[in-house]
Amino acid sequence: MELASPLDIVKNGVLSVQEYSQLAGRSVANLFGQPRYLTDTLQQADLIGVGSVPIVVLTGFFTGAVLALQSANSLARFGALSMTGQLVSLSMVRELGPVLTGLMVSGRNASGMASELGSMKVTEQIDAMRALGTDPTKKLVTPRVVATTAMLFFLTIISDLVGLAGGYMVAYFILGLDSYQYWNTAYQSLVYADVFMGLTKPLLFGFIVATVGCYYGLTAKGGTQGVGRATTQAVVASSVMLLVVNFFYTRLLMAVITQH
């Protein structure tokens, strides 16, 4: 096997970023033109949103539960066990809810999109679609981006609520905390900025998951092996990108919130 030169690697990297940016831009620009594929969007919303509810509920619940368990251990040392609800609430709403839901949806749907579109690409179905006068970015990409972005928002809300419930179960049944105390501290600790941060992140993450999944699918080549490779790359790239963007977005929002 011939080794690629460093220059070629850099060129390919830059080209990939350019192609991805173009696809992401096109997926948004399509919203302002005809035709709009509403049926496809609703179908994707069902697949991505409703289909992801079980894993989001499970991960949210057990994350909230383990968070209560771990934090109680530390809080007890300072005699602040009653703050468990506050800690679970802030952690779930600001960070863990959106990030974990994003990662779960990435694992489930970025891979699904990459494999579905990748299979269509290698069997010439994407070319056939173009030959039939349909823009694949309008028909395939934009509905997935809209559906993922919208559904991740709602999935995050579910995850936050279920996570709080998980934390409550641990607080009430294992730690022996009072129900009112848990829910009261959990609710009182949240301010508008926390909710804003927690609910704008999924919009960003949904966009990343869908565009990365579609990008790897539409650029798949090399038969079934290529589809498998695209699927793996889509999950890895979208997960990493999601975590990196999460850091910078959190930093940005914190700076803005502090300023105001």
Add this chain to the structure above:
Amino acid sequence: MPDVPQPEAQTIVFDDVGIAFDENVVLDGVSFSLHRGETKILLGVAGSGKSTILKLALGLLKPDRGHIWVLGHDVTAMKEQELFELRRRIGMVFQESALFDSLTVRENVAYRLLEENIPPYEIEQRVREALRFVELEHTVDMFPAELSGGMRRRVAIARAIVSQPEALLYDSPTGGLDPVTSTTIIELVVKQRDVYHTSALMVTHRLQDAFTMATHYFDTKSNQMRPLEGGSNGQRVNLDTTFLILKDGKVIFDGTAPELASSPDEYIREYIS
């Protein structure tokens, strides 16, 4: 553009087209034209760029040099968004059919009509008509995976012709099929040529298919393909069916069946023997 014969008057014109994939030059200065009603058969060894010509004509690929006019439009100067409109006027049959595997035969054939928001009753009528043309009306509710290779190819033809395109591009429609099924497919191509007089570019590596097309006509009365000597006009060869042979990325022959048969070129003589 002095040496190109009026692109507006032709269905497809290639003028000095060249394309390479990485270091591999696939087409190098290819020029030809397809006039209205003509069927041109592209021949050549595997990898000679036959399928690339079809993808270039549809604007699915962009050439490195040269110009391509399709139905009077320079596709090399058009953006992807502008090409969608033009592509709706052209039908393409892909090598492996490229049917949408999650859609039924009806939805596959109706795809373009659904995109154009045509009333459902008219869509159904036209889908049935196209499927009747390829004699597969009974498969309307089946999925592509339930069909044989030959049937999939026929559905792909139905999908290509359902919107009555001004030009048809066939990419190895008989590739990988048994001789009987291949003849059925060729009969459909001849039927489309003789009944609707649609201009067509057809890629094939089966020489017998090419000669069958040149020496047969479609008899609408008996609904069968028949040899031309039995035809009404007395001609033995269809002069609207021409041949184009590619070698090393260049056109080495572009002419009718009699011209091909009398070509002095050694490579061509060996190829057709």
